[in-house]
Structure formats: structure tokens, C-alpha cells
Amino acid sequence: MTSLAGLGGPSLVAALGFSLAALVLCVVGAIRNSDSFTSAGRRAVGMSFGFTALAAVALVTALFAHDFSLEYVAKYSSLSLSGPYTLGAFWGGMEGSLLFWTVLLTGFSTIALERARADNPRLIAWAGAVLAGVSVFFLMLLVLPASPFATLSPVPADGSGLNPLLQSPGMMIHPPLLYTGFVAFSIPFAFAMAALLSKRLDAGWFTSTRRWTLFAWSALSIGIVLGGAWAYTELGWGGYWAWDPVENASFMPWLTATAFLHSVVIQEKRQMLKIWNVSLILMTYALAIFGTFLTRSGILSSIHTFTEGPIGKWFLPFLALMLLGGIGIVLARLNELRSVNRFDSLMSRESAFLANNVLFVAAAFTVLWGTVYPIFAEVTTGVRLSVGPPFFNSVFIPLGLAIIGLTGIGPLISWKRMSKGAFGRIVRVPLAIGVVVITTLFALGVRSVGALIAFGLCAFTSAAIVSEFARGSRVHRTRNTVGPVRALTMTISRNRRRYGGYVVHLGVVLIVIGLAGAAFRTERHALLDEGDSMQVGSYTLTYADRTQTTTDEKQMNVAAIEVSSDSEPIGTLYPQRNFHLAQGQPQSEVAIRTGPVEDLYVVITSFDADGAAALRAFVNPLTWWIWVGAAIMLGGMAILLSSPSPARVSARVRSEFREPAAAAR
Amino acid sequence: MRVGIAAVFISLAVAVPAAAAPQDVANDISQNIMSPFCPGVTLHDCPSDSAVALRDRITEWAEDGLTRAQIMDRLILEYGDTIRAEPPRSGSGLVAWLLPVLAALGAAGITWKLLRRWAHGPETPGGSGPDVHVTPADRRRLDAELDKLRGPA
Numbered sequence: 001m002t003s004l005a006g007l008g009g010p011s012l013v014a015a016l017g018f019s020l021a022a023l024v025l026c027v028v029g030a031i032r033n034s035d036s037f038t039s040a041g042r043r044a045v046g047m048s049f050g051f052t053a054l055a056a057v058a059l060v061t062a063l064f065a066h067d068f069s070l071e072y073v074a075k076y077s078s079l080s081l082s083g084p085y086t087l088g089a090f091w092g093g094m095e096g097s098l099l100f101w102t103v104l105l106t107g108f109s110t111i112a113l114e115r116a117r118a119d120n121p122r123l124i125a126w127a128g129a130v131l132a133g134v135s136v137f138f139l140m141l142l143v144l145p146a147s148p149f150a151t152l153s154p155v156p157a158d159g160s161g162l163n164p165l166l167q168s169p170g171m172m173i174h175p176p177l178l179y180t181g182f183v184a185f186s187i188p189f190a191f192a193m194a195a196l197l198s199k200r201l202d203a204g205w206f207t208s209t210r211r212w213t214l215f216a217w218s219a220l221s222i223g224i225v226l227g228g229a230w231a232y233t234e235l236g237w238g239g240y241w242a243w244d245p246v247e248n249a250s251f252m253p254w255l256t257a258t259a260f261l262h263s264v265v266i267q268e269k270r271q272m273l274k275i276w277n278v279s280l281i282l283m284t285y286a287l288a289i290f291g292t293f294l295t296r297s298g299i300l301s302s303i304h305t306f307t308e309g310p311i312g313k314w315f316l317p318f319l320a321l322m323l324l325g326g327i328g329i330v331l332a333r334l335n336e337l338r339s340v341n342r343f344d345s346l347m348s349r350e351s352a353f354l355a356n357n358v359l360f361v362a363a364a365f366t367v368l369w370g371t372v373y374p375i376f377a378e379v380t381t382g383v384r385l386s387v388g389p390p391f392f393n394s395v396f397i398p399l400g401l402a403i404i405g406l407t408g409i410g411p412l413i414s415w416k417r418m419s420k421g422a423f424g425r426i427v428r429v430p431l432a433i434g435v436v437v438i439t440t441l442f443a444l445g446v447r448s449v450g451a452l453i454a455f456g457l458c459a460f461t462s463a464a465i466v467s468e469f470a471r472g473s474r475v476h477r478t479r480n481t482v483g484p485v486r487a488l489t490m491t492i493s494r495n496r497r498r499y500g501g502y503v504v505h506l507g508v509v510l511i512v513i514g515l516a517g518a519a520f521r522t523e524r525h526a527l528l529d530e531g532d533s534m535q536v537g538s539y540t541l542t543y544a545d546r547t548q549t550t551t552d553e554k555q556m557n558v559a560a561i562e563v564s565s566d567s568e569p570i571g572t573l574y575p576q577r578n579f580h581l582a583q584g585q586p587q588s589e590v591a592i593r594t595g596p597v598e599d600l601y602v603v604i605t606s607f608d609a610d611g612a613a614a615l616r617a618f619v620n621p622l623t624w625w626i627w628v629g630a631a632i633m634l635g636g637m638a639i640l641l642s643s644p645s646p647a648r649v650s651a652r653v654r655s656e657f658r659e660p661a662a663a664a665r
Numbered sequence: 666m667r668v669g670i671a672a673v674f675i676s677l678a679v680a681v682p683a684a685a686a687p688q689d690v691a692n693d694i695s696q697n698i699m700s701p702f703c704p705g706v707t708l709h710d711c712p713s714d715s716a717v718a719l720r721d722r723i724t725e726w727a728e729d730g731l732t733r734a735q736i737m738d739r740l741i742l743e744y745g746d747t748i749r750a751e752p753p754r755s756g757s758g759l760v761a762w763l764l765p766v767l768a769a770l771g772a773a774g775i776t777w778k779l780l781r782r783w784a785h786g787p788e789t790p791g792g793s794g795p796d797v798h799v800t801p802a803d804r805r806r807l808d809a810e811l812d813k814l815r816g817p818a
Contacts, residue, residue, distance in 0.1 A: 237710040244705055343783040351780055358776045362769040369768075373752065373761045381757045386699045388707050388750030395765045523692045525720070588712065605717045614717065 005067050008058035008149040012099075015051035015106070016139040018044045022132035030125035030198065038125040042113045045132055049106035052139070056103045059096060059148050063089050069155045072096060072148045078161035078582050080552040085167050091175050092162050094311070095148035100176070101292070102138040104183040109135065112187045112212060120208040126194035134186055137318050145311050161582035164554075170230030174223055178250050181220025182288040185253065187212035188260075189285035192278045196329045201274060201336050206264050206281075211641065213264075213281075217257045218637040224250050225511075225630040236588040236603040238523060238618035240626065243392040248371045249291030252364050256284040259360035262353050269415060270350060272339040275330065276357070282326040287364070289319050294371070345417030352410040356403060363399045367392065397450060401457055404512055407505050408461030411468050430467060434460030446520075454516035458509045465502050465509070472499065496643035503636030510629030517598075517622025525616045527608070537619035539600055540564045544572070546611055555579040559604055559613050563593065575615075577604040599623045687727035694727075694736055695720050698748045707750055 022044035029038030059072070063086050068074040076089040076096065091097040109131040116124050142148065165171075188209040195205035206213070227247065228240035241247060260280040266273050293315035330337070343350050370387045378384045412426045437459035438452050446452055472491035473484060482490065492499040526534040528543040535541075544560040561573045576589035586606075593600040601618040608614070685693070692709065700711035701719075708716055708723075726736050740748055752758030 235710070236712055239710065242706060242710050343780055346780055354776060354780065358772045362765070362772055365768055366765040369765055370761070377752070377757065377761070383757070384747055385752045385758060385761070386747050386750055387752060387761065388697075388699055390697050391751040391761065394751070395762075399769065524688055525724075605712070606714060 004058045005062040005065075005070055005149065006058075008055045008062070009143075009147060011051045011055040011058065012139060012142050012147070012149070015048045015055065015102075016136065016143050018048035018051065019106070019132050019135040019139055022048060023129055023136055026125050026128035026132055030129060033125075038128065041128045041132065042117075042124060045106065045113060045128060045135075046110045048132070048135060048139075049103070049110045052099070052103050052106045052135075055142075055149075056090070056099055059099060060087065060090055063087070066159070068157070068159050069151050069153075070148070071150045071152045074152055074156050074159040076159070076162055078159040080582060081159075081161055081167075082553075084169075084172055085162055088166060088172050089162050091179070092166050092171075093148075095142070095146045095150075097175065097179065098138060098141055098146055098311075099148050101179050101183055102135060102142060104180060105131070105135050105138060105186055108184055108187055108212075109190075112190075112209070116191075116208055120191070120204050122200055123191055123194040123198060123205060123208075126197040127190040130190035130193045131186060134190075137314075141311055141314055145314065158582070161553075161580070164578075164580045164583060164585055164587045165234055168230060168234050170226050170233065174226040174230050177219045177223030177226060181216050181218075181223055181250075182253065182292065184212055184216030184219060185257065185281075185285050185288050188216070188281050192281045193326065193329065196278060196333050199333065199336060201333065203268055203271075206267070206277065210264075213257070213261060214637070214640050217254070217261060218634075218641065220250065220254050220257065221633060221637070222630070224254060225626070225633075229627065232623070233590055233592065236590050236605075236616070238521065238601050238603075238616070238620060239518070240623070243370070243389045245371050246291075246295050248367050248392075249287075249294045252367050252371075253284045253287040253291060255360050255364035255367070256280055256287060259357045259364075260284060262360075263357050266350050266353055270339075272343070272350070273354070274337040274339060275334065278330055278337070280357075280361075282323075282330070283361075283364075286319065286323050286326070287368070289315070289322065293319060347413065347418045347420060347423060349410060349413045349415045352406055352413055356406045356410060359399055359403045359406065363396060363403070366395045366399065370395070400512075401450075401453055404454070404457045404461055404509065407508065408457070408464035411502065411505075412464050426467075427464075430460045430463035433463040448519040451516045451519040454512060458513050458516070461509050462506065465506050468502055469499070492639060496639050500636050500639030500641075500643060503639055504633050505636075507629045507631070507633030507636055510625045510632060512629075514622050514624070514626030514629060517620065517625070520621045522619040523616070525605075525614065527612050527614050529610070529612045534615060534617065536600075536617040537598070538565050539617075539619065540567075541573075541602065541615065541617055543613050543615065546607065546613065552581075554581060557604075557607055559607075559615075561591065561602055561615070563600065573600070573602050575602045575604045577607055577613075594624050596624050596628075597621065688724055690727040690733055690736075691720060691724040694723055694733060694740075697750050698737075698740060699750050701744050701748065 022041045025037050025041030025044055028034065029036075029041055059070075062070050062073050063077050064083075066073070066077070066079055072093060072095050073089075076093040077086055081089065089096065091100045109128075113124055113128055113131070116127065188206065191205040191209045195201055224247075227250065231242065232238075232240040257280075260277065263273050263277055263280060267277050293312060343354075345351070370392050373387045374384055408430060409427070412430075413423060434456040438456040441452055441455055446455075469488060469491060472495075473487040476482060476487040476490045476494075477484065480487070480490065492503075522537045524534060524536040526532075528534060530543055530545055533540050533542040540563070542562040542564070544562050547558045547560070549556050549558075555578065557577045557579075558574050559576070561575065562569065563571050563573055571593065573591035573593060575591040577586065578589060579586050588603050588605065591602045599618075599620040601620055603616045605614045605616055695709035696707055698708050700706050700708040700713070700716050702713040702715040703711035708719060723736060723740075726739065731739075746753075752761040754762055
């Protein structure tokens with residue numbers, strides 16, 4: 001064992017000790033209202049981070065040093081594994097991913113508590129206690145049932161290597177981003193609980209954690225899209241989302257977090273929905289932990305079985321404690337949480353936001369219910385039933401389409417109230433554009449009802465968003481006499497929260513257009529000898545030849561597939577069927593010809609003894625727009641994250657107005 | 666315009682799909698059954714060799730002229746009811762379908778009632794802030810202060 005790896009286990013024990021100390025110190029600090037205890041608790045959280053980071057460095061060093069005396073290193077890496085994937089092995093297995101989670105948790109906690117000293121010092125004690133409590137749980141897992149530093153004897157000469165499916169660039173980014181998203185939600189959750197425990201129920205808890213919430217949501221969003229991109233380019237079934245329980249585990253907290261991001265705006269603007277907002281952040285964090293439980297417990301069978309482990313029984317009591325504690329404290333503070341203000345009209349942006357919230361939560365419940373139903377059915381009837389994509393598509397798509405419609409309506413309605421006449425006038429043009437799109441597509445031969453509704457709603461919502469940008473730009477052009485580009489830049493930069501949000505909405509609309517394209521997917525398969533051809537959509541695919549090469553890691557079989565469209569050659573694709581030597585596992589590498597209209601997607605499922613290739617080919621219309629939409633969402637998130645923190649703006653306003661007032665006195 | 670929208674949707678509702686090719690029937694079925702070889706994944710999405718073989722068998726059955734229902738019956742006979750990728754829409758499976766619908770309807774109903782009660786309840790005292798009269802001069806001063814606060818664009 002390397003000397004640094006020997007430090008890993010003791011570092012985790014030390015980190016657990018500091019987290020326990022932080023928990024006690026912060027609770028005492030909160031109860032006694034003592035700054036010195038709270039300060040000591042905050043420093044203990046920092047120390048816990050230091051030791052957890054040391055353990056992480058120890059594990060990464062052991063992976064790169066091929067220290068197969070550690071069971072984890074032997075299980076998830078090998079001598080032939082390339083450098084980047086050796087780093088990926090850090091989160092490729094259960095114990096390593098839990099350590100990665102805990103490093104993030106203690107690191108984020110340290111930063112958030114430090115920053116809150118300036119923004120929201122009154123909540124630090126309870127927030128520190130909650131964060132320390134969560135890290136105690138994860139460190140206990142790492143010290144007891146899931147230690148990444150368990151040793152092996154005798155020491156194997158080589159490791160088993162990383163699952164070939166995980167050896168892709170997407171997997172280097174997708175899991176860390178999902179974990180980052182899950183973990184970053186700890187911060188708004190902890191501050192919400194702190195607000196409840198300390199009875200400081202003003203907007204402070206979410207204005208000072210707004211960036212954390214946006215950061216968590218952005219990381220989760222990008223992580224989910226990258227997961228889809230990984231599935232599309234690696235798994236070889238022509239799709240990107242399978243409603244797999246582990247995919248659902250990341251999607252459920254995303255849905256409730258999206259609802260939360262919208263509903264806090266109502267609390268900011270109207271001091272309403274306080275109960276709803278604390279409940280939403282509690283739900284989001286509980287679903288993030290539940291997602292981790294689903295992934296790690298092996299309670300549900302899924303393609304992600306490589307993460308099954310013995311820690312499921314630890315998660316359930318923790319989840320129950322968190323939920324019961326959270327619900328209990330919300331109930332205890334019901335009187336303080338009641339809103340003074342009321343909705344002034346059904347025709348108001350508040351109402352649209354609330355309707356959007358209900359849809360998001362209903363969608364999250366639907367996904368949760370479908371995910372756990374097989375267990376429910378087995379427990380209640382003794383019969384195990386399957387719940388797969390047909391169920392989720394049937395129940396989720398109508399909700400999703402309604403959300404897209406509201407995404408267009410919401411920004412058009414004014415706060416407080418709007419007359420029906422004014423609403424009719426403002427919605428007229430986007431609605432007409434939606435109807436024109438549906439009619440045109442129908443005239444062009446599109447007959448899928450779902451796709452037509454989706455395209456119509458996307459057109460309506462896009463038109464509504466564009467009209468908002470146009471309205472904002474017009475004001476700047478008139479007032480500042482500047483050109484259209486400058487006016488658009490000014491519009492966005494002067495209200496980055498609002499227009500950043502619209503950019504995100506535009507990205508979502510493009511993603512939905514890409515998803516709707518799946519209704520027109522074409523798929524063909526055939527067994528081809530060299531020189532044979534097959535037809536898929538308007539493409540003719542000819543299997544020209546096969547090249548075989550062998551490396552230390554794998555035996556590669558590359559087929560050259562010549563592609564022509566309407567008898568015109570348009571290129572050659574090179575799908576592969578490889579055999580990973582360490583794992584004794586075959587794996588297909590997909591070849592894709594991508595574009596805004598459609599993707600040609602080719603995968604070889606096998607080669608027979610005579611060299612004939614079993615080819616599966618798909619034509620996937622509009623898939624390209626999913627990735628473009630995700631990139632635009634990313635741009636919107638960057639604009640949102642660059643907007644000034646409300647807490648900082650309030651502080652600046654207060655100081656700017658206080659100084660002239662003091663000078664006047 | 667309303668007549669136009671209605672005409673589009675009526676046409677959509679009565680549109681008749683063309684007869685599907687055997688491979689399309691097989692693809693559709695494989696998307697609606699779980700793979701007996703890859704836990705938690707439909708047959709369509711399962712990469713294993715056994716799944717490829719089963720997809721080929723389904724295509725052969727479709728080429729032999731078996732209907733979608735006949736092929737599904739064969740599969741259920743061979744692999745049991747769990748091969749269906751969705752719970753049955755009757756008996757104990759009905760609860761899987763009804764609960765999300767009831768929950769969504771219940772949530773929508775409660776929200777509607779709450780919104781109506783709030784909207785017909787007493788007005789927010791002073792709206793969301795004090796009732797102030799803003800003169801054009803005030804507005805200009807406010808804009809200038811906000812521009813100063815936001816800094817250079």
C-alpha cells in the first residue's frame with residue numbers, strides 16, 4: 001500500500017470526528033446564541049473538508065499508482081486503463097463516488113458558511129448544524145460499510161478495470177456534474193431549515209443561497225443532458241432517455257428544483273408561498289438523497305447495476321429522519337409562514353407561476369410513482385410488474401406539454417392582475433404563430449398528434465419569448481437611440497435574471513423540438529456481407545469492409561459503411577464492435593452523421609464468423625436541436641449566475657442611501 | 666381562427682396511419698416490452714446478443730403475418746406478464762395509472778380553489794408596496810439612480 005493511501009482511512013475518521021464536533025458546536029451556538037461556539041463549529045466544518053479532501057487525494061493517488069492492495073483500486077482500474085479514465089474510476093464505483101460526494105459536501109459547506117458570515121450571519125449556526133449532520137451521515141458510510149480504503153490479500157497483479165461503458169468522455173463529466181447538483185442543493189436546504197429552526201422566516205434564507213440554488217440546478221441540468229448524450233453515443237439503441245430508474249433519480253429533484261426557482265420569485269415579489277417554498281426545497285433535497293438511495297441500494301434493477309451495494313439500509317433511516325424532521329418543523333412554524341398578501345387576480349403572473357409549480361410537482365410525483373410502483377406492487381400484491389417508457393410517456397408527456405404552454409404564457413402576463421382584453425391582445429400574435437405552424441406541418445404531411453401539439457406549443461412559446469426581447473429592446477432603442485444589437489445587449493445586461501431566464505426557456509423549447517422529432521424516427525436492421533447494402537430512410541448503407549486491430553485494452557473491429565442519399569455518395573461511417581480484454585466484454589461504438597434536419601445513426605450489434613455485420617441503423621430527425629438547446633440553456637444559466645446577488649444589491653442600496661442621509665444629518 | 670383550429674384537430678383525429686412494415690411492427694413491440702436480458706430496460710434498448718436474437722424473432726413473426734396482438738400473446742406466454750413495459754390498465758395495475766391522474770387533478774382542483782378564494786378575498790393591503798404616485802421627475806431620478814447602481818452596461 002502506498003504511504004498516502006494508508007492515510008486515507010484515518011483521514012476519514014478524523015473528518016467524521018470534526019463533522020460530529022461541528023454538529024455539536026453549531027447546535028450549542030444556535031441554542032445559546034453564541035458567536036464563539038458557532039465560529040468554532042464553522043471552523044470544524046472546514047477541518048472536516050480538509051481531511052475529506054486528503055482522503056480523496058489518497059484514493060486518486062492510489063488509483064494512479066495502481067495500488068491493487070486496495071480493493072477499490074483493483075475493482076475499478078487496471079494497468080491498461082488510460083490516464084483520464086483512471087481519474088474517472090474515482091467516481092466510477094460506489095465507495096469512490098460517495099467519497100467524491102462527501103468532498104463536495106464538506107467543501108461547499110465550508111464556502112457557503114464562510115460567505116454567509118457577510119450575507120446572513122444569523123442563520124449560520126443552524127445551517128452549519130444541518131450541513132454537519134448530513135456530512136456525519138456520509139462520513140459514517142465511508143468509515144463503516146463503504147470504505148474505499150478496504151484492503152485485499154493476496155494483492156492481484158492487475159485490476160479488473162473500469163466498465164467499458166464508463167470509458168467515454170461523457171462519463172468523465174456527467175457523474176461529477178450530477179453529484180455537484182445533488183450536493184449543492186444541500187446549501188439552500190440547510191439554510192431553509194435554519195430559517196425554520198431560528199424562526200427567521202423572511203426572504204433572507206433564499207436570497208443568500210440563490211446562487212447556490214441556480215448553481216445546483218445548472219449543474220444538474222447539464223449533468224442530465226450529458227447523461228442523455230452519453231446514452232446516445234455509447235449505448236447504441238438510437239435514443240438518449242430510457243426512463244431508467246437512475247435517470248429518473250436525477251430528473252425528479254430537477255423537476256421540483258425548477259418549481260422552486262420559479263416560486264421563490266413570488267415570495268420575493270409578493271411575500272407569498274413561504275410554506276410552499278420551504279416544502280419544495282425539502283422535497284428537492286429529499287429526492288436528491290432518495291435518488292442516491294435508488295442508485296446505491298440496488299433496490300431497483302437497472303442498467304446502472306454496477307453501483308449496487310450494501311448501504312441501502314443506511315439510507316432509509318436517514319431519509320426518514322430528514323423528511324419527518326423537515327415536515328415536523330414546517331408544521332411547527334405554520335403560523336409564522338402564513339402569507340399576509342393575497343393573489344389579486346386569477347389572471348396574473350403569480351397564478352401562472354403557481355399553475356406551473358403544480359404541474360412540475362405533479363410531473364415529479366408521476367415519475368416517482370412510476371419508479372417505485374414495481375416495489376409497491378410486489379409488496380401489496382406479491383406480483384412484480386414492470387413500469388417502462390410507455391407508462392412514463394403516456395403520463396408525463398401531457399404534463400410536459402402543459403408546462404411548455406405555460407412557459408409561453410407566464411412572461412406575457414403582468415404581476416398582480418391583467419384584464420382579459422389586454423391578455424388577449426398580447427397573446428394574439430404568439431398564438432397565431434403556433435396555429436400557423438401546426439397547420440403548415442399538417443399540410444406537409446405530419447400526422448402525429450403529439451408532435452403537432454408539441455411543435456405548435458414550441459412555436460407559441462418561442463414567439464412569446466422573442467416578443468419579450470423585442471419589447472425590452474424597443475424601450476432601450478427609443479430611450480437611448482442605439483442600434484438593435486446594442487439595445488438587445490442592454491436589455492439582457494440590465495435585467496439578467498429575467499432575460500437569462502428567457503434564454504433558458506428558449507433552450508428548453510429547442511430541446512422539446514428535438515424530443516418531438518423522435519416521433520418520426522426510422523429504424524432498420526440487416527445482416528450484411530461485404531458489398532451488401534441496406535436502406536434506412538432516404539439513405540443507402542453499403543458495408544465496404546472490416547479492419548481489425550488489437551491494443552493492450554481491446555480488440556477493435558471497424559466497419560467501413562459507405563453512405564449515399566438519392567444515389568449520391570455522401571460519406572463513409574466507421575462504427576466499431578470492440579472486445580475489451582480485461583473485462584471479457586464486447587461493446588459497440590456508434591457512428592453518427594449529425595445535422596439540424598436529422599441524424600444518421602449506425603451501430604454494429606455483431607460480426608458473425610464469416611465477417612458478416614449485423615447492422616442497426618436509425619434516422620433520428622431533429623435530435624441535433626437537443627444539444628443546441630442545451631448549449632443555449634447553458635448560456636442562459638451563465639447570464640442568470642452573473643446577475644448580482646439580491647443580498648449584495650440590497651446591501652449596496654442600503655449603504656448608498658444611508659451615506660447621503662448621514663451626510664445630510 | 667377558432668374554426669380553423671377545430672378543423673385542424675378534427676383532421677388530426679381522423680387521420681389514418683399507413684400499414685406498417687414488419688420491421689416497424691417489431692420496433693414498436695420491442696419498445697413496449699421489457700428486455701428479459703437487461704433488467705429495467707426495454708427490449709429495444711437492450712444491447713445484449715440475446716436481445717438482438719429476440720428482436721429478430723419478433724421481426725420474423727411480423728413478416729409471417731402475425732398481428733401485433735398475436736405477437737404480444739406469444740411473448741407473454743413465453744416470458745410472463747412482467748414482459749409488458751407498462752402495468753395492465755385493469756385490476757391491480759389500474760392504480761398505477763389512476764394515481765398520477767387523480768393526484769394531478771386533485772392538485773389542480775386545490776390550486777384552483779385556493780386561487781379563487783385568494784382572488785375573491787380581501788385585497789392585499791396596499792398591494793405589494795405602498796401606494797405611491799410617481800411623477801415623471803421621480804421616474805427620471807429613479808432611472809438615473811438605478812443606472813448608477815447597475816454600473817456601466
